[in-house]
Amino acid sequence: MLPGGSRRPGRRTPAVPVESSAVTQPSTERGQGAAADVDLPTQYRPADVEGRLYERWVSAGLFTADPARAPQRPAFSIVIPPPNVTGSLHMGHALDHSIQDTLVRRRRMQGHETAWVPGMDHAGIATQNVVERELAKEGVSRHDLGRADFLERVWQWKAESGGRILGQMRRLGDSVDWTREAFTMDDDRARAVRTIFKRLFDDGLIYRAERIINWCPRCLTALSDIEVEHDEVDGELVSLRYGAGDDEIVVATTRAETMLGDTAVAVHPEDARYAHMVGREIELPLTGRRIPVVADEHVDPSFGTGAVKVTPAHDPNDFEIGRRHALPSLSVMDERGIVTAPGPFEGLDRFEARPAVVAALREQGRIVKEVRPYKHSVGHCQRCSTVVEPRVSLQWFVKVESLARAAGDAVRDGRVKIHPPEMAARYFEWVDNMHDWCISRQLWWGHRIPVWYGPDGEVVCPAPGEEPPAGWTQDTDVLDTWFSSALWPFSTLGWPDETPELKRFYPTSVLVTGYDILFFWVARMMMFGLYAMDGVQPFDTIALHGMVRDQFGKKMSKSFGNVVDPLDWIERYGADATRFTLLRGANPGGDVPVAEEWAQGSRNFCNKLWNATRFALINGAHVRGEMPAEVSTVDAWILSRLQAVVSEVDAHLESYDFAKACEALYHFAWDEVCDWYVELAKVQLADDRAEATRRVLGEVLDNLLRLLHPVVPFVTEELWTSLTGEETVVTAPWPAADTGRADGGAEQLVGSLQRMVTEVRRFRADQGLKPGQRVAARIEWNGSALHRHEDGIRALLRLTEPGDAFSSTASLPVEDLKVYLDTAGVIDVAAERKRLEKDLAAARKEVDQARRKLGNEAFMAKAPEAVVAKNRDRLGQAEAGIARLEAQLAALPAG
Template identity: 70%
Template sequence: MTENAQQQPPAPSTDLPTQYAPADVEGPLYERWVERGYFEADAKSDKPPYTIVIPPPNVTGSLHLGHAFEHTLIDALTRRKRMQGYETLWQPGMDHAGIATQNVVERELAKEGKSRHDLGRETFVERVWQWKGESGGQISGQMRRLGDGVAWSRERFTMDEGLSQAVQTIFKRLYDDELIYRAERIINWCPRCLTAISDIEVEYQDDDGELVSMKYGDGDDTIVVATTRAETMLGDTAVAVHPGDERYKHLIGKLVKLPLTDRSIPVVADEHVDPEFGTGAVKVTPAHDPNDFEIGQRHDLPALTIMDEHAIITAHGPFQGLDRLEARSAIVAALRAEGRIVAEKRPYVHSVGHCSRCKTTIEPRLSMQWWVKVGPLAKAAGDAVRDGKVKIHPQEMEKRYFDWVDNLHDWCISRQLWWGHRIPVWYGPNGEVVCVGPDEEAPGTEADGWRQDTDVLDTWFSSGLWPFSTLGWPEQTESLAKFYPNSVLVTGYDILFFWVARMMMFGLYAMDGTPPFHTIALHGMVRDQFGKKMSKSFGNAVNPLDWMDKYGSDALRFTLARGANPGVDVPIGEDWVQGSRNFANKIWNATRFAMMNGATIEGPLPDASKMSATDRWILSRLNSVVAEVDAFYEDYQFAKLSDALFHFAWDEVFDWYVELSKTTFQAGGEAAEVSKRVLGEVLDVTLKLLHPVVPFVTETLWTTLTGGESVVIADWPKDSGFRDADAEREIESLQSVITEVRRFRADQGLQPGQRVPARLTLDGTRFAPHEAAIRQLLRLQPEGDAFTATATLPVAGAEVALDLSGTIDVAAERKRLAKDLAAAEKEKSQANGKLGNEAFLAKAPDHVVDKIRTRLAKAEEDIARIQAQLERLPQG
C-alpha cells in the first residue's frame, strides 16, 4: 500500500512537542516547500499535466473568506494530483482591476490636493505602477499563510508585457474578423468614476424612492404615465402603449404635449409594453433607459441626452445645471404646480443599481463605446458544453449557463479610464480608423493629426484570456503546449456568466476550437453561520487571517472544505473553526502517542494470517476509505471526502483502533509488533489522505513518522483491494458491546474512570480474544469472590453482568428516574391530546403539527429508555 515500506527510509524521529503550535510550524514549512521547488511546473516533464488557474484576485485586494474557501479547494486538488504523479501547475497571478486601482490612487492624490488631470495621463499611469510596486499584491503574502501551492515563478499580472501583447493580438484579430465594432448604445454609467462599468460591477439594492404618475397631453389626448425618475422626462421622445390595448387605440400615431417643454411627442404601439402593469402606458427616453433605447430603435425615435457625465442636467430650460436628484424634486414640483401630477407614492421601494466601487447610483446613458459582437462566440461557448467537450459540475448548473450564453447581448468593452489596456485604435486627420497589432507601428503622430483612442479595455477582456495568455500565447510556447487546456476551473457560480463565459468564448476563438478547460467545477458563496451574506455593513464580515492566527491555517482550511458541497453556499462560524482546531490537535496527539508506542512503517506489512481481527478490520476500512476519498475527489465532493476522513481518523483510527490495540502493545510479543506495523501503515496512509486539506500538521507528523523528505511529494495512497468483511462484522459487534455498556454506565451515573466488577460471557470465536480490551475500555475489573450480578446486559451475542452494589445509591437513582419518567409520560399525554383533536389539526399549520409529532416521538423514546434503565437497576 505504501512505497515507503519498500524504500526503507531513515529511522523516524519521535521527538514531537507535546502540543501542536501552528504559528511555530506553518511559516517555516511553507517557505521550505517553496525553496525546494515542490510547487513549480516543468513544461519539459513527461508526466501527464494537471493545470488549474487561480481566479486572479484584484491587485488592490486582500484575502477574504471567499478567497480562502476557493483557494483551499484548488490547493487540495493540486496537492493530490501532484502526489498521484502529475506535472501540476497551479497558475498564480493578479488582475490590474482598472476601476478599483485607479480609485485607490486617485484617493491618494486627493490627499495631496491633486487629481489625475493635474498629473496628465502618462505621469498618472506611472504613479499607478509605483503604487502597484509598493502596495499592490498584499494578497500574495496572505496566500502563503493559507498554504497555497502555486508556481510562484510563473506569477503573472494582467498588465505584464506578455499579457498585454496577448490582449492587443486578440483585439486585432476580433476587429479584423468584424467581431469588434464601435457604436452608440446604452451602458451602465457611474457619474462618480466617470466610466462605463460592466453588469457585474453593478450592485442592486432596494432603495426608498418615489413613484410619480403624471399627465401628458390635454383633453381627449391625455395619457398618464408613471416613473421613478421624473427628471428623465426632459428626454422623452414618445409614449408607448401595447398595440392591443383598447384604451389607447385612438391615440396611437397622435402627438401629445410633453409637459414643461415646447415639444410634442408621438404615441407608439410596441409589444414590449405590459398593458396590465400600471396605466399600461410608458414614457420612452431612448438615451437614458436600455428598454426605451430598444423601443426607440424599433420606431426610429430620436435619442436626446439630457445629462452630462456628472449626471448634471444639460437640457435647455429652468432645470439646466441641476444635479439629477435636485432636478427630480424640481420637476415634480413644477408638474404639481401645473396640475399634471395624478398620484405620488412615497416611499416607493424599488431595486436600484449602484456602482460596486463607490456606491453611486448608476445612470443608464447613451454613449459611443466599443463592443464585442458575441453571437458566434457565445454559440461556440454553448456548443462546447452541449457537445460534452466541457463538463459543468454540478450538472444542474448547466441550465444557468445556457440561459446566459444563449441570450447574450453584445459586450461593451471600453472604459473611460487611464489605467488599463489602452484600445489599440488610431484615428486619422481625414476620418481614418486603424487598428494596430502588437508588432505594428502607429500609423502616424499627433503632429500629423493622428490620435489614439483614449479609452481602455474592460478588465474582464484581459482576464478572459487568462488560461492561455499566462502560458505565453500568442507565442507557441512549451508551457502552452504542455498545460493548455486547463484540467479544471474551480470558481464561484456568481461569476459563471461574467468570467467563465468570456474565457470560454476567447479560448475557443483563439485556440482553434479547443476550450480552455475540461471541467468547470462551481462552488457557492461563504456565508455566516446563520446563512446570511457576509458584509461589513451587516457586521458579520470575518478576516480569515484572524482565525488563522487564533486556530491555525489547517483549522480554517478543514472547516471550509468540510462545508463545500458543489454549487451550494457555505455557512461558517468560529465555533466550527475551533472544532477543526481540535481535530488537528487530535491528529497530533494520537500520532504522537502511537509513535511513542512503537508505530512504525519499517519493513513490509505482515501477512494477514498473523494479524488480529482488529488489525485486519482497520486495514479493510483503510482501503475502503482510500477508494471512497478518491471517488469524492473525482466528483468534487469536498464536504463528503472531508467528513469521511474526519470520522475515519477520529472515530475509527484514534478512538477505536488505537484504544483496542493498547492491551496488545502492553502485552508485547509478536502480536504487538504486528499491530505496531499496522498502526504505522494506517497513520502513513491517513496522513497522506488528509494532507491536501490540512497540509501543515500532516507534513510535520508524516516526516517525523516516516523519515521521508516531504508528504507534498509522497505517493498518493492506492486501494490495495484488501477487504475483510468478517473482521469488519466482528469489530462492529465488539463496538456495539462497548458502546451499549458505556451508555448504561452513563445512565447509571457512573464516573468514566470508575471501576466496576463484571463477569463477561463472551462468544468464544468472536469476543474472547478481545476480553482484555473490553475490560480496559469499560473499566471492568475481575468479578472476584464476593461478586453479585445486580445488572445484566445481553448485547450482540455477549453478556455483561455488573455488580453495582456500593457504586450507586439505588433508591436515589430510582427516585430520579421515576421523576423523569413521569415528565416524559406527561409530555406524551399532552402531545397525544393535541394530535387527537380534529379541530386543532384542521387549523394548525403543518410545521406546528410536525413539531408536536416530533415531541411525541421523543417522549416515547425517553419512556422506553428510562424504563430500560429502571429494569437494569439492582433490586431491593
C-alpha cells in the same frame, strides 16, 4: 457535525485484545528512517511550522511545472482566477484557493505534471481610484500630473503596495508555480491583448457606436455589468398626466427628472384603450414639445396604466424602443449627472432635479397620484457605490453573437462540463441572451485601445509591433479589465506564441470559481478561448462553488458586522484549520457557512492528528518493510476500513464534493483511528503482537496523512516526514484502495465490540456511575466470540472480578451476552430511584398525549401527513423511553 461540536458520549474505548486474522497483501517498502527517534513537540503550533515548510517547498521547486518533463505523464493545469492588485485575502478567496490547492496537490501526488498558474488583475477602476485618493492627499489630481506621469505613479504604487494578496496566498499554502506569475498588464499579456484585439477588429467583431451603457458619474467611465451591484432601495413612484382631454395618457416613474428627455409614450399594440392614440402626438409637460404615441410589444399592458414614458438616452429598454421606432435620443444630463436641458432645471444635480420637477408638475396639475414609497432595484457602482446612470455614449463594443453561440455549444456538446450540472441552465441563460459587450472605459490605467485616428477621420488598428502613421492620434480610452482577463487561460501559457506550455497545458483541466461570476468572466473566457484557439475550449471542467456566509446563512458584509478575516483565523488557528473549515462546508454549487467555533474545532482536529501520530512514534510505529502476513482482528479491521475510506474520498473528490470528502476523512481519523484503533492497539503494543501492530499503525497513519495532505498540507507534512523519514509528502504517491484487504469478518467483530462497549458505558452513565468508577461485574458470554477478550473488556469498562460477596443489583443484555453489575454502595439508590421515577412519569405523560392526538378522528382527518408522522415518531420514542426507564428501575437494588 462541523468541527467544534460537542463529542458524543461513549466514543473513546480503551484497548481490547482480539484474535488474529490473516492479511496476505504486503505494502510497498518505503522510508527507512528511524521514526521513533524523531522528537515532535508535545503540542502542535502552526506558527512554528507553516512558514518554514512553505519556503522549503518553494525553494525545492516542488510546485514548478516543466512541460518537457516526463511527457508520458498526464498534465493537470489550473489558472488561478486573478485577484485584483488592490485586493487582500477574504473568505471567498480562501475558499476558492483551498479548493484549487486540494485538486492540484492530489493530482501532483497521483503523478500528474501539474501547473497551477498564479497572477493578478490590474483592476482598472479600483486601482485608479486608489492612486487618485493618494494623490488627493497631496492636493493634486491625475489631470494635474498628466497621463504619462499619472501612469508612472500607478506603476510605482503597484511595485510598492500592490499585490499583498500574493503573500497572503503563501500563508494559506497555495502550491502555485511562482515561476509563472503573471499580471494582466505585463508585457506578455499586453502583446496578447493587442493580438486578439487586432484579430477581432479585422474580423469585424469589434466596432464603435453610440449605445446606452452603465455610467458612473463619480468614476466618469462606462461600467460592465459585473461592476454594477443592484440593491433594493426605497424610492418614490409618481404618476404623471401627459396630454389633455381625449389625448390624455398617465405614466408612472421613479425618475421624474428623466421626463425632460422623453421622446415618446409607448403602449402595447393590442391594448384597446390606446388604439385610437397610436400614431398621434401629445404634449410633454414642462417642455413645450410634442411627442408621438408608439405601439411596442415590450410594454406590459397589465402593469400600471399600460403606458410607459420613453427616454431613449437614459434607459436601456427605452433605448431599444427608440431604435425600433427611429426615435431621437435626447440626453438631458452630462457625464456628472448634471441636468443640461435648457430651462429652470438646468445646472441641478439629478437628485436635486427630481423633487424640483415633481413640484413643477404639481403646480400644473399634472400629478395624478401623489408621490408614494416604492421599493425597487437600483444599480450602484461596485467601486464607489454611486448610483449608476444609464447613458447614451460613443463606445467600443465586441459583437458577441457568434462568440456566445460557440461558448454555449461547447457546453451543450460535452467538451466542457459544469459542476454541479444544474448550474448549466444559468450559464445558457446568459450566453443565449448576451448583448454586445461594451469594452471601452474612460480611464487612464489599463490597456489603451490600440486604435489610431487620422486627420480626416481615418481609423487604423496596427498589429502588435507595427507603428501607427506619424501624427495620428490614439484613442484615449482603455479596455475593460475583463477583456484582458478573458485571455487568462492561454495568455498565461505563452499565447500568441506556440509555446511548449501551451501545447502541454492547454486546455486547462478545470476552472474553479464562484457561481456569481459564471456570467461575466467564465463566459468571456469561453468566448475568447474558443475564438483564439481555433475552437479548443479554455478548460475541460467548470467547478462552481457558492459564497461564504456566516453560520446563520447571512451574506458577509461590513454593514452587518459579520465579516471574517481569514488571515485572523490563520493567525489564531493555523492555515490548515482555516482550509478544513471552509472545505468541510463546500458542497458543489452551494453557499458555505462558517463560524469561529468550527475553526476552533478544525484546530482541535489537527491537534488530534498530532497527538495520535506522536503517540504512535513514541510507541515505535513505522513503515519499514512489508506488512506482516498475520495481523490481529483489530489490525485487520482498521486496514479494511482504510481501503473503504480511500475509495470513498476518491469518489467525492472526483465529483468535486469536498464537503463529503472532508466529512469522511474527519470521521475516519477522529472516530475510527484515534478514538478506537489507537486505544485498542494499546493492549497489543504491550504483548507479543506489538511489532505487527507497530507496522499496521504506521501503515494506517501513513495513508491517512497522505489522504489528508491536499486539505491540510502543513500538519500532514510535518507528521508524515517524521513518521516515514521521507523528504516530503508533497510528491508522495496518492493512496490506492486495496480490495484484498477488505475484511468483513473483522469489521463485524469489532463493530460488535464497539456496540457492547458503547451500550455498557451508556448504561453506567444512566445509573449515575462515574467513568473511572470501578464496579464488580459478572459476564455471561453465551458463546460470544468476545469472551476471549474478557481481560481487556474489563479494563475498558472498569469492571472488577466478582468476589465471594458479589450480589447482582443490575443486569444488562447486550450483543448476545449479559453483564451483571454489583452497584451496592457505589450509587445513591434512593436518589437514583427518585430521578428515574420522575423521568418515567414524564414519559408516560408524553405517551398519553400522543395517543390521544392520534386517536382523535378530527385531527387525523385534517392534519398533514408530516404532522401525523411526527406524532407517531414521538409516541414510539416515548414508549421506548418507558421501557428503558422501567428496566433501569428494575435493575436498582431494593430498599
